[in-house]
Amino acid sequence: MVKVAIYPPNSLILADLIERKGHTPLALQKQIRQKIKDPEIDSPPMNITEEDPIKGLKYAAIEVPSGVRGRMSIIGPLIDAAEAAIIVDGAPFGFGCVGCARTNELSIFCLRKKDIPVLEVVYPSDEDETMLMVNQIMDFLDSLPGGGGDLEGEGNVLGESSEENLGGQ
Amino acid sequence: MPANLCITPDLGKEDMDPEVSTRMIILSSKANVSESEVVNFLHMLNLPLTIKWTCYGAMISGKDKYVKQAIKELRKLDPYGIFTKERGFAPGDPRRCRGHRYGPREGFHQMEKEFRILDYVGEALRNPREVEIEKKEPVSVDYFKEALESSFKEESNNSSDENKSEDDKE
Numbered sequence: 001m002v003k004v005a006i007y008p009p010n011s012l013i014l015a016d017l018i019e020r021k022g023h024t025p026l027a028l029q030k031q032i033r034q035k036i037k038d039p040e041i042d043s044p045p046m047n048i049t050e051e052d053p054i055k056g057l058k059y060a061a062i063e064v065p066s067g068v069r070g071r072m073s074i075i076g077p078l079i080d081a082a083e084a085a086i087i088v089d090g091a092p093f094g095f096g097c098v099g100c101a102r103t104n105e106l107s108i109f110c111l112r113k114k115d116i117p118v119l120e121v122v123y124p125s126d127e128d129e130t131m132l133m134v135n136q137i138m139d140f141l142d143s144l145p146g147g148g149g150d151l152e153g154e155g156n157v158l159g160e161s162s163e164e165n166l167g168g169q
Numbered sequence: 170m171p172a173n174l175c176i177t178p179d180l181g182k183e184d185m186d187p188e189v190s191t192r193m194i195i196l197s198s199k200a201n202v203s204e205s206e207v208v209n210f211l212h213m214l215n216l217p218l219t220i221k222w223t224c225y226g227a228m229i230s231g232k233d234k235y236v237k238q239a240i241k242e243l244r245k246l247d248p249y250g251i252f253t254k255e256r257g258f259a260p261g262d263p264r265r266c267r268g269h270r271y272g273p274r275e276g277f278h279q280m281e282k283e284f285r286i287l288d289y290v291g292e293a294l295r296n297p298r299e300v301e302i303e304k305k306e307p308v309s310v311d312y313f314k315e316a317l318e319s320s321f322k323e324e325s326n327n328s329s330d331e332n333k334s335e336d337d338k339e
Contacts, residue, residue, distance in 0.1 A: 008279065010254070010279060011254075012193075012254045012280060012283045012287075013283050013287070015255065016252045016253060016254060017290075019253075020294075027254065027255050028257075029255040029256055029257040030190075030255060030257070031257075032257030032258075033190070033191075033255075033257040034187075035257075036258060036262075036264070037184070037185055037187065091282075095279060095282055097275070097279055124286055126289075127292070128300045128302060129302060130286050130289035130292075130293055131292075131293045131297075131298065131300045132300050132302055134293035134294065134297070135297060135299070138297070
């Protein structure tokens, strides 16, 4: 069973296919859920606190806009925990939940730079292209170690290791 | 009255429980089940879950193990037409629910885009087959030259014919 990072990080299709193969998708929603449950956040849904851009320094330099660093403080731990990645290229404008082109670029760069198997697929526009994309994703997931039945992925996607990583900076 | 985008929600005990997760169940347009069937089926499972009927399918919230159990059972109804994904906010959370604010819910636009190809994804899962996509390549220089020369020739022939006919008329 492998933790697979996906891009866009909230993709329905990617997360669903990964779960069908018994792996764990590193979806952004779990991170967001942790954020919104935090009683210390004063003004939800503005969920970025002043701590977040500081945490984001692990992934982006100080001169990078705080918006990018704040976003990276949420997406970064997912990238750290990733053991494989699936990235969708050439998606239409506005596809994805991040809302920041630079964060998208930085996240994809971090995933590519990491020494993990990465599959890059092109966003499909018709039936044949979708078939090709699904075939590629299924072959890639089959090639990863572990896997099993539907929805057998881990519940705690980040585990303790990534928290230790964050705490160590 | 302006939309209040900074509602401080009155979260219940369940919303703050770290074991609770929420899942969206999204039906593709070729699914063999309807939203109402999905919701009825989930109710009939008799699991301690919050179930919300939505336009795209349903949303369930509860302890992680019950949610997973419900999804596993539900997928048996139509394995290639039912898709699920995690959701960060609980059902009806005023920070996301459209009933409490203006405009489409965040995440709606992505779901709209993905919904358009869900049928194809379901079909690809049901009947996987090898496909080859022809890549559009630029025209080769030789072919371009040939085409240009032939069109120039054609044009010059036409113009000479026209001149001849005008001379004949005169």
